[in-house]
Amino acid sequence: MVTNSPQVNGKKEPKEEILKAALELFTEKGYCNTSIADIRQEANVSTGTIYHYFKNKEAIADALFEDILQSLNDSIKEIKRKNKNAFEQLRAIVELFFTLTEDAPDVIRFIITIRHQEFLPSRPPLSLTQPFQSLTQIMQEGVNKGEIRQIDPVVASACFYGTMTRMCQLRLEGVLQKQLDWYLLDTWTVIWRALAPG
Amino acid sequence: MVTNSPQVNGKKEPKEEILKAALELFTEKGYCNTSIADIRQEANVSTGTIYHYFKNKEAIADALFEDILQSLNDSIKEIKRKNKNAFEQLRAIVELFFTLTEDAPDVIRFIITIRHQEFLPSRPPLSLTQPFQSLTQIMQEGVNKGEIRQIDPVVASACFYGTMTRMCQLRLEGVLQKQLDWYLLDTWTVIWRALAPG
DNA sequence: CTAAATCGAGCGAACATTCAATCTAACCCT
DNA sequence: AGGGTTAGATTGAATGTTCGCTCGATTTAG
Numbered sequence: 001m002v003t004n005s006p007q008v009n010g011k012k013e014p015k016e017e018i019l020k021a022a023l024e025l026f027t028e029k030g031y032c033n034t035s036i037a038d039i040r041q042e043a044n045v046s047t048g049t050i051y052h053y054f055k056n057k058e059a060i061a062d063a064l065f066e067d068i069l070q071s072l073n074d075s076i077k078e079i080k081r082k083n084k085n086a087f088e089q090l091r092a093i094v095e096l097f098f099t100l101t102e103d104a105p106d107v108i109r110f111i112i113t114i115r116h117q118e119f120l121p122s123r124p125p126l127s128l129t130q131p132f133q134s135l136t137q138i139m140q141e142g143v144n145k146g147e148i149r150q151i152d153p154v155v156a157s158a159c160f161y162g163t164m165t166r167m168c169q170l171r172l173e174g175v176l177q178k179q180l181d182w183y184l185l186d187t188w189t190v191i192w193r194a195l196a197p198g
Numbered sequence: 199m200v201t202n203s204p205q206v207n208g209k210k211e212p213k214e215e216i217l218k219a220a221l222e223l224f225t226e227k228g229y230c231n232t233s234i235a236d237i238r239q240e241a242n243v244s245t246g247t248i249y250h251y252f253k254n255k256e257a258i259a260d261a262l263f264e265d266i267l268q269s270l271n272d273s274i275k276e277i278k279r280k281n282k283n284a285f286e287q288l289r290a291i292v293e294l295f296f297t298l299t300e301d302a303p304d305v306i307r308f309i310i311t312i313r314h315q316e317f318l319p320s321r322p323p324l325s326l327t328q329p330f331q332s333l334t335q336i337m338q339e340g341v342n343k344g345e346i347r348q349i350d351p352v353v354a355s356a357c358f359y360g361t362m363t364r365m366c367q368l369r370l371e372g373v374l375q376k377q378l379d380w381y382l383l384d385t386w387t388v389i390w391r392a393l394a395p396g
Numbered sequence: 397c398t399a400a401a402t403c404g405a406g407c408g409a410a411c412a413t414t415c416a417a418t419c420t421a422a423c424c425c426t
Numbered sequence: 427a428g429g430g431t432t433a434g435a436t437t438g439a440a441t442g443t444t445c446g447c448t449c450g451a452t453t454t455a456g
Contacts, residue, residue: 014435030316032230036412046437047413057412115311118228125371154374155365155384159357159392162364166356173323176352186353194357194392212401233445244403245447255446 015053017043019067022060027109031061031119061119068110073131080134086142090195091188093135094164098180098187101168109172112165135161142195149197159194163187213251215241217265220258225307229259229317259317266308271329278332284340288393289386291333292362296378296385299366307370310363333359340393347395357392361385 021042025034036057040047054060079092101108116123126132139156142148148156167187170176176183219240223232234255238245252258277290299306314321324330337354340346346354365385368374374381 030230030313032228033316035410037410047439048415048437049435051413052435113313115228115313118231125373127368127371127373151388152381152384154368155381155388158364158368158385159361159388162360162362163357163392164360165364166360167353170325170352170356173325175323175325183350183353186350187356190349190353190357190392194361194388234447235445245405246403246449247401249447250401 014043014045014049018045018050018053018060019064023064023106023110026061026064027106027114031114058119061116062123064110065116065120065123068107069126069129069131072111073129073134076131076134080138086138086145086147087192089138090142090160090191094188094191095184097164097168098184101171101180105172108168112168113172132157132161146197148195151195156195160191163191212241212243212247216243216248216251216258217262221262221304221308224259224262225304225312229312256317259314260321262308263314263318263321266305267324267327267329270309271332274329274332278336284336284343284345285390287336288340288358288389292386292389293382295362295366296382299369299378303370306366310366311370330355330359344395346393349393354393358389361389361392 018039021039022034025038025042029038036047036050039060040050043050050060054063075096076093079089079096083089083092097108111126117125136153136157139148139153139160143150143153143156164187167176167180167183171180216237219237220232223236223240227236234245234248237258238248241248248258252261273294274291277287277294281287281290295306309324315323334351334355337346337351337358341348341351341354362385365374365378365381369378
């Protein structure tokens with residue numbers, strides 16, 4: 001993301017401030033319950049400035065969708081590059097989600113709890129986007145190479161993604177008192193027992 | 199649910215019609231995007247009738263919450279009564295969710311995809327309600343009796359519930375072409391391998 | 397006859413969006 | 427360097443619409 005204004009010190013780019021405020025409010029109160037006035041206040045800009053950078057409210061959500069999916073995709077590509085087999089790749093993805101849940105909870109909320117179709121009807125369901133295709137691909141390759149049991153890759157993905165995100169969700173809802181990395185070993189063991197051959 | 203009016207033939211109870219219409223609309227378009235006018239039209243009643251039976255829009259959602267959680271709780275109680283060990287109980291719950299997803303998709307949508315906190319702030323998160331407590335209890339007992347591996351019951355529940363609901367979600371999103379019972383065996387095998395001792 | 401049920405026009409508030417005015421800063425010409 | 431020009435950035439009051447909800451009138455049923 002390139003800054004096209006000379007602001008380097010103190011003050012921030014209004015566009016970034018708006019996106020930051022919107023992400024926080026959308027994930028906390030929901031898209032519908034967040035008004036432009038709320039964003040205006042949280043981002044410390046005027047209504048006009050918001051409409052200078054974004055066509056309308058939906059376009060803000062759309063930009064967030066784009067940004068977040070892009071960065072998730074990048075992270076997963078990086079993981080696939082650094083780790084050679086399915087075991088290591090999947091484990092790294094669980095670590096990524098657990099870390100993000102603690103360090104950038106709004107990002108994980110945006111991915112796993114927000115219902116995008118309700119306000120971004122032109123976007124496909126998340127399960128059809130690139131990072132999720134990558135996941136199924138990892139499963140498929142894992143099955144082909146014999147690292148993962150012979151099961152329908154879609155069931156394997158569901159077990160992996162469902163278990164992982166359920167843990168994130170419980171943490172975000174305040175049900176889990178301890179940080180997620182405390183549960184990492186148990187979570188990974190459970191997932192891998194489900195997928196490992198033999 | 200007791201009917202307190204003599205309507206037995208043709209016409210339906212307005213209250214039930216309103217709830218049915220609201221469930222359909224809330225799960226399809228979201229609570230915020232559903233107006234009273236929408237419900238009015240779908241249920242074939244007037245605005246006044248809606249407000250005769252419900253204090254406000256939120257009260258409609260609240261009644262749905264109550265009804266659906268109650269019936270889910272009853273089903274799970276029934277399952278616990280009929281099945282004695284964790285293996286059978288959990289398997290029956292997966293069957294229940296898969297069957298409901300096909301036969302009453304709106305009910306499952308209400309349970310797994312709707313963000314209740316956004317419009318029912320006084321309700322606890324689902325994970326703290328009775329049917330979910332029952333689930334953790336089944337896990338705990340299973341661990342105690344040695345039917346389930348020695349793992350944190352919360353991780354076991356997350357694996358079970360996360361995998362199951364992810365399959366339901368993929369089906370509801372139209373990603374899975376085949377009916378869920380086609381995946382039942384694979385899904386259950388994956389879950390049970392994660393939880394079984396030894 | 398009466399009490400509950402049903403109706404829908406209308407009220408007021410909230411909201412997304414527009415726009416004319418003002419401000420800022422970079423650039424140009426002398 | 428300094429004054430002048432301009433395009434982009436910023437402002438917030440005004441606008442039109444949507445929506446939840448009220449209420450007095452009308453119908454229904456026991």
